[in-house]
Amino acid sequence: MAESVKQSGGVRERGTRKPTLATVAEAVGVSRTTVSNAYNRPDQLTPELRERILATARGLGYPGPDPGARRLRKGRAGAVGVLLTERLSYAFADSAAVAFLEGLARRCEDAAEALVLIPLGRGDEAASVVREAFVDAICAYSLPDRHPAVDAALDRRLPVVVVDGPRVTATTFVGLDDREGGRAVAEHLAALGHERLAVIVPTLVFDGREGRVDDARLSAASYHNDRERLAGLRQGLEAAGIPWQTVLIEERSNNQEAGAGAARSLLTETPRPTALVATTDQLALGAVRGARELGLDVPADLSVTGFDDIPEAARAQPPLTTVRQPLVGKGTVAGDRLFELLEGSEAPDALLPVELVVRDSTAPPPASPAPVRTDVRGSGFLA
Amino acid sequence: MAESVKQSGGVRERGTRKPTLATVAEAVGVSRTTVSNAYNRPDQLTPELRERILATARGLGYPGPDPGARRLRKGRAGAVGVLLTERLSYAFADSAAVAFLEGLARRCEDAAEALVLIPLGRGDEAASVVREAFVDAICAYSLPDRHPAVDAALDRRLPVVVVDGPRVTATTFVGLDDREGGRAVAEHLAALGHERLAVIVPTLVFDGREGRVDDARLSAASYHNDRERLAGLRQGLEAAGIPWQTVLIEERSNNQEAGAGAARSLLTETPRPTALVATTDQLALGAVRGARELGLDVPADLSVTGFDDIPEAARAQPPLTTVRQPLVGKGTVAGDRLFELLEGSEAPDALLPVELVVRDSTAPPPASPAPVRTDVRGSGFLA
DNA sequence: TTGAAAGCGCTACCAG
DNA sequence: CTGGTAGCGCTTTCAA
Numbered sequence: 001m002a003e004s005v006k007q008s009g010g011v012r013e014r015g016t017r018k019p020t021l022a023t024v025a026e027a028v029g030v031s032r033t034t035v036s037n038a039y040n041r042p043d044q045l046t047p048e049l050r051e052r053i054l055a056t057a058r059g060l061g062y063p064g065p066d067p068g069a070r071r072l073r074k075g076r077a078g079a080v081g082v083l084l085t086e087r088l089s090y091a092f093a094d095s096a097a098v099a100f101l102e103g104l105a106r107r108c109e110d111a112a113e114a115l116v117l118i119p120l121g122r123g124d125e126a127a128s129v130v131r132e133a134f135v136d137a138i139c140a141y142s143l144p145d146r147h148p149a150v151d152a153a154l155d156r157r158l159p160v161v162v163v164d165g166p167r168v169t170a171t172t173f174v175g176l177d178d179r180e181g182g183r184a185v186a187e188h189l190a191a192l193g194h195e196r197l198a199v200i201v202p203t204l205v206f207d208g209r210e211g212r213v214d215d216a217r218l219s220a221a222s223y224h225n226d227r228e229r230l231a232g233l234r235q236g237l238e239a240a241g242i243p244w245q246t247v248l249i250e251e252r253s254n255n256q257e258a259g260a261g262a263a264r265s266l267l268t269e270t271p272r273p274t275a276l277v278a279t280t281d282q283l284a285l286g287a288v289r290g291a292r293e294l295g296l297d298v299p300a301d302l303s304v305t306g307f308d309d310i311p312e313a314a315r316a317q318p319p320l321t322t323v324r325q326p327l328v329g330k331g332t333v334a335g336d337r338l339f340e341l342l343e344g345s346e347a348p349d350a351l352l353p354v355e356l357v358v359r360d361s362t363a364p365p366p367a368s369p370a371p372v373r374t375d376v377r378g379s380g381f382l383a
Numbered sequence: 384m385a386e387s388v389k390q391s392g393g394v395r396e397r398g399t400r401k402p403t404l405a406t407v408a409e410a411v412g413v414s415r416t417t418v419s420n421a422y423n424r425p426d427q428l429t430p431e432l433r434e435r436i437l438a439t440a441r442g443l444g445y446p447g448p449d450p451g452a453r454r455l456r457k458g459r460a461g462a463v464g465v466l467l468t469e470r471l472s473y474a475f476a477d478s479a480a481v482a483f484l485e486g487l488a489r490r491c492e493d494a495a496e497a498l499v500l501i502p503l504g505r506g507d508e509a510a511s512v513v514r515e516a517f518v519d520a521i522c523a524y525s526l527p528d529r530h531p532a533v534d535a536a537l538d539r540r541l542p543v544v545v546v547d548g549p550r551v552t553a554t555t556f557v558g559l560d561d562r563e564g565g566r567a568v569a570e571h572l573a574a575l576g577h578e579r580l581a582v583i584v585p586t587l588v589f590d591g592r593e594g595r596v597d598d599a600r601l602s603a604a605s606y607h608n609d610r611e612r613l614a615g616l617r618q619g620l621e622a623a624g625i626p627w628q629t630v631l632i633e634e635r636s637n638n639q640e641a642g643a644g645a646a647r648s649l650l651t652e653t654p655r656p657t658a659l660v661a662t663t664d665q666l667a668l669g670a671v672r673g674a675r676e677l678g679l680d681v682p683a684d685l686s687v688t689g690f691d692d693i694p695e696a697a698r699a700q701p702p703l704t705t706v707r708q709p710l711v712g713k714g715t716v717a718g719d720r721l722f723e724l725l726e727g728s729e730a731p732d733a734l735l736p737v738e739l740v741v742r743d744s745t746a747p748p749p750a751s752p753a754p755v756r757t758d759v760r761g762s763g764f765l766a
Numbered sequence: 767t768t769g770a771a772a773g774c775g776c777t778a779c780c781a782g
Numbered sequence: 783c784t785g786g787t788a789g790c791g792c793t794t795t796c797a798a
Contacts, residue, residue, distance in 0.1 A: 020774095022775080032777090065776065102472045102476060105475060113502075114500060132453075132461065403792085405792095419792070419793060420793095428767065457793075769798080773793095782784080
């Protein structure tokens with residue numbers, strides 16, 4: 001082993017082509033098949049011959065069968081692809097996506113398949129990169145409706161598992177009972193006595209707009225699970241006698257700073273909401289900070305709820321009331337489905353359960369609303 | 384697009400083989416070359432012909448050139464592989480690894496190359512999976528010395544970038560000035576007046592042993608950066624007149640619970656250490672909790688330091704004094720080197736700077752040591 | 767502008 | 783146990 005390491009750092013012998021199975025076969029004086037067998041079916045030849053072949057191969061600097069060629073021949077890539085957000089790198093900054101990957105990776109290890117992270121460029125690129133990815137199946141994670149990458153995968157006749165969205169026929173769907181989650185939040189807040197609520201949602205439509213959301217925009221939302229969460233929320237609220245029209249909705253990028261900004265905007269409305277429902281924990285965590293900047297105490301002056309139960313939610317101050325979803329579990333189930341599809345067995349859709357986790361960020365509304373500090377802007381946010 | 388989606392969900396026409404370039408060529412009545420050109424070199428044929436070819440292909444359900452075949456022909460995989468820990472899924476539970484991946488992913492997107500996560504089984508498997516991975520280059524992240532996967536990659540003559548360790552000739556190294564980091568911690572603590580220190584290190588050798596570490600074990604440590612951090616610490620301590628022999632070292636798995644256990648063990652020694660140096664933030668965060676369980680206040684009764692500056696370090700209570708390393712930056716630099724290697728240009732080693740970040744987990748040692756509660760065990764840890 | 771020929775490097779099959 | 787043959791599906795000369 002040590003020699004080959006040194007070798008590979010050295011100069012490749014001038015003029016010599018990269019050795020292949022044929023090179024080795026010729027050197028040993030056997031056929032290509034036999035050399036192939038030496039690597040892949042040791043029981044098909046005598047140990048001596050095998051050893052002789054392997055030794056010659058080593059001497060020639062033959063690195064073993066070329067994976068590309070073998071895979072072409074076998075018709076299997078030995079890898080599954082995963083489609084994340086537009087910018088692959090964003091996914092790693094998102095706890096929920098990372099947890100999902102952890103689960104998916106677990107199944108890939110079990111199956112000894114590699115996991116290919118496919119970077120999705122914007123627009124047409126997105127489809128072409130999927131067309132060129134060397135994978136046996138595709139897992140699409142939380143993509144907006146009508147994303148061309150999903151169609152591209154389907155065009156290639158690859159088995160596709162869609163997680164969270166979009167819902168597309170001819171794919172296996174793995175998602176959550178988002179609607180139930182929304183409903184649970186509504187019931188919890190209504191039971192505490194809240195009547196004036198506001199909602200913070202992540203980017204609904206990719207047109208760069210942020211701010212207040214009306215019904216039209218809501219129904220044009222690109223993400224399946226956003227629509228579901230909101231629909232559940234509305235159902236629950238209306239069941240409790242709180243008209244949906246009284247609920248303000250603010251749309252922001254899905255990060256904490258944006259969540260804080262949304263809170264600042266919503267909390268200066270009159271009458272001020274007594275509860276902020278964020279449909280992601282990131283936004284909720286930011287909202288708590290935003291409220292604090294305005295001098296409001298959570299939960300005494302304001303209740304805040306999240307969605308997802310990312311690890312940070314439990315550790316936050318105060319610990320966040322949120323809707324737990326099986327983050328890692330979603331990944332393992334997606335992996336299960338992927339490999340079922342690959343084996344040709346049934347891969348039914350999976351709707352994973354959610355659960356309201358009541359922590360300390362929610363409480364009954366204050367008897368009389370606290371005043372809001374007006375001397376703060378977002379500046380000190382990261383301190 | 385819509386039709387093809389429906390199609391692919393339907394039954395594949397019985398007996399019909401999967402269409403290839405040749406199928407389409409025959410149907411249109413042109414050569415395979417021309418069909419290939421229709422996809423890859425639109426300028427090589429008339430728009431009309433191209434459109435006719437593409438239309439026929441669509442009609443036949445031809446999904447475009449097969450990536451596997453194209454790649455074999457071109458000799459490029461269009462992907463770089465990354466080797467993480469034994470269990471791929473563990474990596475996603477480790478903030479430092481995730482941040483590294485974020486950086487690496489960023490460069491892969493820029494280059495429009497896929498990122499292949501290669502699951503490393505134990506033992507021989509580790510090498511074989513590397514031998515079979517279809518990638519153009521390999522990035523090995525924080526692997527122990529003499530890991531067979533690195534040799535396997537080198538045997539395949541793939542360009543290799545090693546991050547953190549092991550240091551192997553014929554590879555490009557991207558790492559940190561770990562030694563300087565260790566030294567900085569030592570100086571900081573010595574300057575505060577600490578004299579009795581203990582150290583908590585992650586798994587040094589994979590033999591399942593935990594607990595007190597002697598010099599022999601220390602020098603047998605498998606990870607390059609652990610050795611460096613400790614060497615720097617020793618240097619700094621000795622320069623401050625604190626003999627290395629007085630320093631207790633405890634080895635544990637790299638997670639918070641284990642860190643708490645290490646702290647419980649170390650803090651019941653007599654004389655009790657006034658400062659705990661952990662060589663990872665995970666261990667340090669756990670150590671703080673462990674100390675607290677014993678009724679000790681950090682930093683009043685005990686100082687604790689970490690290493691890495693993962694995001695949680697700043698958010699912890701108290702915020703952790705630690706050595707910051709450019710987590711994401713390490714990933715982008717590794718990516719830069721990888722693509723430089725792929726282009727055949729120079730890819731020099733990179734030693735990234737570290738920086739001591741003093742927060743609130745360190746303070747001068749207490750005038751008189753507080754008593755330790757003896758009625759607690761690790762049970763309530765996760766509460 | 768188009769096409770025929772020649773592989774990329776490998777493994778499945780079947781005969782010996 | 784060994785070897786010849788026949789591709790996997792594509793792209794790249796080079797000639798027409």
